[in-house]
Amino acid sequence: MAEPDASLPELVLRRLAISEQVAAAKFGAGRPVDDPVREQRELARVRTLAREVGLDPDLAAGFLADQIAASKQVQRRLFAHWTEHPGDRPAGGPDLSVLRAELDGLTVALLDRLAETGPEPLVPPETPDALNQDPLRTAYRTLGQRRS
Numbered sequence: 001m002a003e004p005d006a007s008l009p010e011l012v013l014r015r016l017a018i019s020e021q022v023a024a025a026k027f028g029a030g031r032p033v034d035d036p037v038r039e040q041r042e043l044a045r046v047r048t049l050a051r052e053v054g055l056d057p058d059l060a061a062g063f064l065a066d067q068i069a070a071s072k073q074v075q076r077r078l079f080a081h082w083t084e085h086p087g088d089r090p091a092g093g094p095d096l097s098v099l100r101a102e103l104d105g106l107t108v109a110l111l112d113r114l115a116e117t118g119p120e121p122l123v124p125p126e127t128p129d130a131l132n133q134d135p136l137r138t139a140y141r142t143l144g145q146r147r148s
């Protein structure tokens, strides 16, 4: 597993952090944020993985769909920012294929953790400054959110 000790909220944040790098790779290459074919592949794979770890495939697919929606919120925001301020775009950065392999590893880790934790609502950790609250809310849409 990519992140053996990470909690579910930590893994969710890690996925959003990778999404920032995905945005940079796509923006630099002139590729759009949305890749529906890739999304369908990910959702099909997550259903298979869910059965392997004893999770409800619908819950797992709903949860991954939330992660994808949150990723796209992060990416769209960055695209808008870099379009207005091209100088802010980070130079270099990993290839999309490398980042997708990281996302795939994280999906396995997320499902393992979800299978252990159960589908109870979670209290997300403090949000790093770089991330707006909205994507995080999106990421927990299916699981629900309980604030203490």
Ligand SMILES: O=C(O)C(=O)C[C@]1(C(=O)O)C=C[C@@H](O)C=C1
Pocket: 022, 033, 034, 035, 036, 038, 039, 042, 067, 068, 069, 071, 072, 100, 103
């Ligand atoms: O792999 C990509 O191209 C991404 O932008 C990542 C991601 C995802 O979160 O898994 C998000 C949006 C795309 O539509 C497909 C997948």
